[in-house]
Amino acid sequence: MKFAIIADIHGNLEAFRTVLADAEQQKPTHYVCLGDVVGYNANPKECLDIVRNMDIPCVKGNHDEYCSTDDHLEGFNPNAAEAVRWTRAQLSNEERQWLRDLKYTKLVHNFTIVHATLDAPQRWGYVFDKLAAAASFPYQNTQLCFFGHTHVPVAFMRDTVVRGGTYSKFKIDPAKKYFINVGAVGQPRDNNPKAAYVIYDADAGTIELRRLEYDIASAQKKIRAAGLPERLAERLEVGR
Ligand code: ZN
Numbered sequence: 001m002k003f004a005i006i007a008d009i010h011g012n013l014e015a016f017r018t019v020l021a022d023a024e025q026q027k028p029t030h031y032v033c034l035g036d037v038v039g040y041n042a043n044p045k046e047c048l049d050i051v052r053n054m055d056i057p058c059v060k061g062n063h064d065e066y067c068s069t070d071d072h073l074e075g076f077n078p079n080a081a082e083a084v085r086w087t088r089a090q091l092s093n094e095e096r097q098w099l100r101d102l103k104y105t106k107l108v109h110n111f112t113i114v115h116a117t118l119d120a121p122q123r124w125g126y127v128f129d130k131l132a133a134a135a136s137f138p139y140q141n142t143q144l145c146f147f148g149h150t151h152v153p154v155a156f157m158r159d160t161v162v163r164g165g166t167y168s169k170f171k172i173d174p175a176k177k178y179f180i181n182v183g184a185v186g187q188p189r190d191n192n193p194k195a196a197y198v199i200y201d202a203d204a205g206t207i208e209l210r211r212l213e214y215d216i217a218s219a220q221k222k223i224r225a226a227g228l229p230e231r232l233a234e235r236l237e238v239g240r
Contacts, residue, residue: 001109002027003200005182007034007148009051010063011087012186012236013043015195016050018214019185026199026210032108034148035061035115038099040080040187040232042222044087047186048095060102061115061148062124067091068099079229086228109202111144118145118179126150133179134162144178146198152190153183153198153209166190169208180207193239 004023009016023031035058037051038044044067051058066073066084068091073081088096104121105114112118117125117132118139126149127133133156136145156164156179172178183196194211201208220233 001029001202003030003032003109003202004028005032005034005113005146005198005200006185007115007146007182007197008036008061008151008184008186009033009038009047010036010184010186011038011041011044011047012195012219013041013046014215014219015186015212016047018212019195019197020050022210022212023197023199028199030109031056032113032146033058034113034146034182035059035102036063036148037061038067038087038091039063040083040228041219041236042226042228044090045095048091048099052098057106057108057113058102059106059113059115060099060104063087064099064102068096079231082229083232086226107142110142111146111200112140112142114145114147116147116149118147124149127156127179127181128152128154130156130162130164133164134158136179137162137177140177140179143174143176144172144180144200146180146182146200148182148184150181150189151184151187153181153196155180155207167207167209169206172205172207174205178207183209183211187236188239189235191239193237
């Protein structure tokens, strides 16, 4: 079995289509989505449509939650809040209900998927370092868990201690547990503007991070035309 694992699409249709075209060439047997299908960029409806039509395992991201409820957005970054309000208005009640019904974690084949952390998935903590990863590992009952949320592709592993770092392709060591961030399709934040996703080849025991150039200019144009904050357009070309 071979899995294409995607996260943080965030309504970026150009990036999403590019990732799907590349993934198709890798001939995965399954697709998996780690949440945040919507929020920030200008095509939440279209991206949601694609994910729903694919009928794939998907967990809930924080933006999926914010955009599908009417909760107050106090304490939010103003750009994020504006994008959430805009996205709420784009989605139908039925679409918002679908997002609301997503689960926080899921078991897929022999691995776990979650948007943010396993110790408190509904609190949306950020795993940027070993300390945060170490808090998640005790709740991980499978050898592998894939997550998103930080938009920074880093792999953490635990044997006697927890280690972590960037990666491109590696072989899974059966003696270790892995907590792997697959990067973001629609809004990379590791100073690399290329869209990111992962191919997990369960038969070969390998994890491969793939990075792709896509039509950033078109995505930016749509953000500006929609009246979304300028910062959301700018950040795409710097990957921050
Ligand atoms: Zn996100």
